[in-house]
Amino acid sequence: MGESLGRRAGRGLRWSLLGTMVTKVGSFAMGLALARILAPADFGVYAIAMAATTVLMHINDGGLIAATVQWRGKLEEMAPTAATMAMGMAFGLYGLFYVTAPFFAEAAGNRSAVGVVRLLALVIVIDGVTAVRSGSLMRNFQQGKLVTANSVGLVANAALAISLAVGGAGPYSFAWGQVAGAAVTGVLVFYYGDVPFRYGLDRAIARKLLVFGVPLAVSLGVEAIVTNAQFTIIGHLTGPVLVGFYLLAFNVASWAQTTLGQAVRYVSVAGFSRLSERDGDALSNGVLRTMPLLVTVMAPIIALTAVLATPLVTLLYGDRWAPAASVLQILVGLTLVRMATGMCTDVLTAAGATRATLWLNVGWAVVLFPALWFATKAGAIHGAALAQTGVGLLVAVPLTAVALRRSKVALRPLALAMVRPLCAGVLAGAAAWVAVHFAGGPYPFFQLLVGGVVGLLVYVPAAIPRDQMKQWVALIRRQPAPAEAA
Known part of the structure; x- marks a missing residue:
């Protein structure tokens, strides 16, 4: 008999919590180090670059990661089309944003951010290449492999970013670290993802993916704008x-x-x-x-x-x-x-x-x-x-x-x-x-x-109600709660 949904989701959540804790603790430690090396103005330039890149990261795959997770049929049937679409969107967005980066930086009040924006946006391309494989790992609750990939990528990110910051690279230390970490993570996700290495375009599948993915991609893009446009507005005004x-x-x-x-x-x-x-x-x-x-x-x-x-x-x-x-x-x-x-x-x-x-x-x-x-x-x-x-x-x-x-x-x-x-x-x-x-x-x-x-x-x-607390304590001790024992 196959493993139950609850057990698979629970195992995936435990791995996700562990991996997220590891990466966040690592990111926190890296942030502490960089905050003591770099000036607040360097953080400001990086904030402008991140505001742009984060928005594009949410829309670059056209909602195809979520579409992969939510797909009702066989993954092997849609993967070639989804992979082709994700890569095309990612490369297209990067090219467009490379050209428009000077206008964005000018609008944000800091033209010196142009190079950082263009460099950091390379993460978009990496994400597009690995989109379907990331979705496959989430769909099958294989969060342990994602944890490994993200953790190794974080190590690469921290090592390069801190080294460059000490060497005087300023806000570029953030960007190069992010790109290096994303590249390492992307290689591992591409290796772990249990998806056939095939590309193609099935119009019927593409149409179905777009019906689901485009509203989601636009929605996530707007969500990212809501979260990150603040840095552009604040940077312009202050x-x-x-x-x-x-x-x-x-x-x-x-x-x-x-x-x-x-x-x-x-x-x-x-x-x-x-x-x-x-x-x-x-x-x-x-x-x-x-x-x-x-x-x-x-x-x-x-x-x-x-x-x-x-x-x-x-x-x-x-x-x-x-x-x-x-x-x-x-x-x-x-x-x-x-x-x-x-x-x-x-x-x-x-x-x-x-x-x-x-x-x-x-x-x-x-x-x-x-x-x-x-x-x-x-x-x-x-x-x-x-x-x-x-x-x-x-x-x-x-x-x-x-x-x-x-x-x-x-x-x-x-x-x-x-x-x-x-x-x-x-x-x-x-x-x-x-x-x-x-x-x-x-x-x-x-x-x-x-x-x-x-x-x-x-x-x-x-x-926390007393009865619920007793149940939690009993669960931790692997003993039946008093109400259950009776």
Whole structure:
């Protein structure tokens, strides 16, 4: 008998969590080293380049990675067509962007970013070549192989980036490291991917892939614009130094979301796709099991990061990065929004509702861009952070709820299940603030220690019901819970 979906998805999630933790810890360590070697202005130039490249990374494969994961038929039938389309799109986008890079850098207020933009965009080509094989590994829950590829690529990235930074390469150290790491990862993914090495073009399959993939690619592109256009706007209005502070705050605020969210997304589309093929409320029940658990994990991280932002930034990055702390306190609210909307986008994609994801992100972008422009002009990087977080909460969350309801996901039980951890997070943050204010002392390390310990001691019993806690403890000990034993 074949292995159950739950067991395969669980194994894939464990590998994803392990791999994401390894890569994020490595990226964090590399970021610490580069922050102490490079100047904030170098981070600003890199932020502009990343803003462009990230958008293109989301659209360069035309949604073909997700289409590979979600494909209902035999993978061998669609792989040659999908691989040909992904490569063609990637090379075409890179050529177009190479030509337009000077105009983009000028619009972002820093023409010196042209070379960095062109270099970093090579990652697009690598991603296009390996798109179908990456999708195949996700589809078959072979996240262990992706973990290996990403980890080896990170080592190559860090070694080259830090060496170049020490040698005075400035923002180019980021770009060369990223390209080298992507190349190493791409070679391993190409080797691991269990897909025939064939290229071709079947018009019927291509049409089917485009119907699914184009709305998703546009949607992901808009999502990436929502996330990354802020750096271009802020860079244009405030200059590279302030956008460097903003980039660091945004990255720190995104630690938990990118670590947990990336791990979950490696398996969520495949898992929810299989659930969407079943009759009844299987998909809705899957969301109800998953989303509250994510909120329970994220709530204390967000609350404690907001309270402990200043000692966190100064301890890790040094006093010269202290202006980023007050921006971080605002942006952590956006973290929960991005986590929730990202998970819901995966649900909609798995259900084949790619047009719904498009309209969700378009609605978000239409409100965000003017708000971000005026808020940045009025309040610099603090205004930008307020605009991002406020529009996320007031616009993106309601739009996501509407899209889920149309896909027959029950919202009321989902909302009720998230009330307790959210309230517990607020309570934990308040307790941590009091503890730091009265017992934290002048040293950042002790402020983090006292605030973190007190906050978690308050959060755990407030967020997790006693019966559920007993079941978790019993599961860890591999013993039956008291209720089950009876």
